[in-house]
Amino acid sequence: MNPVYALIDCENFYVSCERVFDPSLRKMPLAVLSNNDGCIIARSERLKEEGVPMGAPLFKWDEELEEMGAEVLSSNYTLYGDMSRRVHSILGEEALQLERYSIDEAFLTLPALKRENLQRLADRIRRKILRQVGVPIRVGIGPTKTLAKIADENAKARKRVGWGQGTYVCPPEPELEELLERVPVGDIWGIGSAYEETLHEKGVASAAEFRALPDPWIRTEMTVVGLRTAWELRGRSCLDLELVRPDRKTLVRSRSFGERVHSKENLREALAKHSQRAAEKLREEDLVARGLEVFITTKRFGDGPYYSNGVAGALGAHTARGAPFVAASRRLLEPIYRGGYGYKKAGVCLYDIRPSRPHQESLFGRDRKEDEDLTAAVDRVNQAYGKGTIGLAATGLPSERAWTMSRQKRSPRYTTRWDELPVARA
Template identity: 80%
Template sequence: MDVAYALIDCENFYASCERVFDPSLRERPVAVLSNNDGCVIARSEEVKEAGVPMGAPLFKWEDVLEEIGAEVLSSNYTLYGDMSRRVHSILEADALELERYSIDEAFATLPGLERENLQRLADSIRRKIFRQVGVPVRVGVGPTKTLAKVADENVKARKRAGWGLGTYVCPPEPKREELLRRVPAHDIWGIGSAYEEKLHEKGVVSAAEFSALPDSWIRSEMTVVGLRTAWELRGRSCLDLELVRPDRKTLVRSRSFGERVESKENLRQALAKHAQRTAEKLREEGLVAKGIKVFITTKRFGDPPHYSNGAAGSLPEHIARASAFARASRRLLEPIYRQGLGYKKAGVCLYDIRPARPHQESLFGRGREEDEALTEAVDQINREYGKETVGLAAAGLPGGEGNLEREWTMKRQKRSPRYTTQWDELPVVHA
């Protein structure tokens, strides 16, 4: 084969990131919580073995976690995002091409070597990431992206059984047939619940049986998407790496509040903060937006009142300027705010997004050039000294006083330090 596809999958990523900087956690179960410390969203192997499911409400599983001696932590997305960037930067040195599939997964193309040499290369990548970042990874390699996913799942199964080194390269035919017989049809990458039901009705229970179905039946019952999946399982590459990010249609930023928020001023602060973060994200991706929508909601369940509403508007031109988004969010809040309600969530959605171009859209528009120097200066300060070093006063101050204090922030009572991005939270070593 000309190239091979590899799936590099960080193991228990959030828990692994926490263990890198806190050695005391390496022999303890670790559970990481969602926003406002509500549900378990990441689990070490020990927590999984204790039966704690993904998304488990903390209050229902607190006794189990305490019984196994688990360390329960708030989510630390700043740390996880930075560690993800470090892993991907290492992969870029060994991969021919790289697709950042998610925060803890990446697809890469590798040279089309013999299986033994691919195995050595995969082992080398795994060791390098662990040595330089401290995060354990699995590496599955195959002639297609789907078979690389199958190889990764095989590594996972072998490690659960207590053997295997964390890498696996798909064998050539006919030995690949044996591997595919061990893969349940519902575990095939890209097979959803609707297709799973069709395969069950036809008596198909494994990936091997699925790949052996006639192309005409697959195309008729599962569209061209299912047919491509079958071809991929047979070793015919149909899915290229997504090296270019698909055009973004919308950009949403929202958070649940740690406590119910009643005052309009606190809602204004929260929306201004979301406007600031969406503007930063736009600039990171080289985009601008013209449409903006804000939304607010009370709790969805339990005793009334229940209320949810939103309002949308359009700006004079496409921009990525936080102050303009914040002013628009303040204006759009007015018609939807209802006094006396306890709000649990607020958010901002940007739409009508396109790549930034250096020109003035309208006769009376300000033009992007006027804002570039200021926004670049703000971004540079925040990159160098940490997020929120400079921001909108309308968003309040973290840890501030008086009416600027953020009373609407999320609960993160168990968050670990942001070891890699905040000077005052760097790990301290006592020699």
């Protein structure tokens, strides 16, 4: 028998991560903010019930959050990334195969057991993650990825009204038909707003009505992608797990500044830092690149003046070392920099990317083994003692960087920094 699919979805992931290490937050309404503490990007259940929207600007909701007694925290991506790694590691122990879909979601394949046995397995996975990591999850199981997604949404709805703990296994027909009749067509995974409008014009309102449409009509109006979605709703698996990362075409690293940057030297440091981090990402994925684009921009809203520009250039050879990209970023900044502006964002984009493998690009190119050995040694130090322990001097001293993000309410990075571990006093 073919395996079944499970969608694992961490509940309110950023909020849940913060609550693991600070029990005082567990019963409080909590919001997590975007870069530079601008917008709300994660909300506890209480804030959702109170109508606080995703992406809401903090300044518009300051008074309401204070009246609710809500805690507001800056984003702590170091913590969230490490907690995500822990969750996925445990899921890998339970799955036949695992696809890391996002930082807080994963698709698994599980043995094709009876429905009651799958339900017990889902409950066991949920309890295991909660016990070992402290993050609550939902589990939706179905014969296809699309049906697993619907099962996850149903688990979420049932838990909200007090039915179950957040796990649900798709039933067989005809119960499945009844479930799909309650799913609005616009809520189907892969159905965008344009297709939703097309289906509404045809009188199709539910997932059950959509999957009953004739195949020729679906293919004509919604291409083969829409047809595969309909087949998935009928129980025919068309979307395999993505076990191998698709070939990367570009790699972008950028950040908005906490305050406007007026100095060319600060822009150089920011671009150097982004270039160094992009090179580290290349090495993590065993890739090399030859092209680099840098871009700078002022704030697009509010008082001017406004300015935005970018320029690209090629390196002498493919590489994953940071120094060549940093040198190129400094060189490329010169023709696009304009004084008299307050820059709000800068970044780099690497392109012409290919897998790292022996490849002679220049007959007279020198042997760079010593450079590669040094880079590998730096990576080992940073892995052992934390990112940023050693870096290129061009990125500036962390304590003196005037261009960093504003994260005034960030919680400690409990799992990756020794100096930020909680202290217990007995």
